[in-house]
Amino acid sequence: MAVADEIPLRPLPWPDAISAGFWEGAKAGELRIQKCRYCERWQHPPAIACMACGSEELGFQPLPGGLRLYSWTVLHDAPAPGFKTMLPLILGLAEAEAQQGLLIAANILGTGESALRLGMPLTPVFEPIGEGHVLVQFKPATGQ
Numbered sequence: 062m063a064v065a066d067e068i069p070l071r072p073l074p075w076p077d078a079i080s081a082g083f084w085e086g087a088k089a090g091e092l093r094i095q096k097c098r099y100c101e102r103w104q105h106p107p108a109i110a111c112m113a114c115g116s117e118e119l120g121f122q123p124l125p126g127g128l129r130l131y132s133w134t135v136l137h138d139a140p141a142p143g144f145k146t147m148l149p150l151i152l153g154l155a156e157a158e159a160q161q162g163l164l165i166a167a168n169i170l171g172t173g174e175s176a177l178r179l180g181m182p183l184t185p186v187f188e189p190i191g192e193g194h195v196l197v198q199f200k201p202a203t204g205q
């Protein structure tokens with residue numbers, strides 16, 4: 062197999078000091094979201110300070126509660142060669158039940174657009190990609 066065949070031609074996570082907790086959670090099979098230790102608000106994507114109170118006392122915790130489909134769009138053209146086998150690709154926004162307005166973006170796998178409904182329950186799935194990287198994706202939750 063040629064080297065080019067082994068490289069996923071999709072963007073890979075690029076963890077830094079601010080986002081590392083999110084990506085470490087993905088590797089552990091957990092959706093860990095940044096939470097302010099001062100005002101206890103969740104925020105995503107991770108930032109250097111709390112968007113609500115300005116505190117820099119932040120940490121990552123497994124997100125409690127479920128996720129609900131908030132919005133989506135569908136790609137019919139691949140934004141990079143590695144997406145060609147995923148078309149049509151559903152890009153979703155999920156709202157966390159833990160905090161109104163806490164939105165998390167990810168691909169929605171394992172379903173077609175016709176099955177999507179606003180507010181439907183989603184569950185995270187963790188997709189290994191590349192060497193040592195894991196992506197957070199969503200799929201419809203079953204049994205809810």
Ligand SMILES: [Zn+2]
Nearest residue numbers: 097100111114
């Ligand atoms: Zn805060």
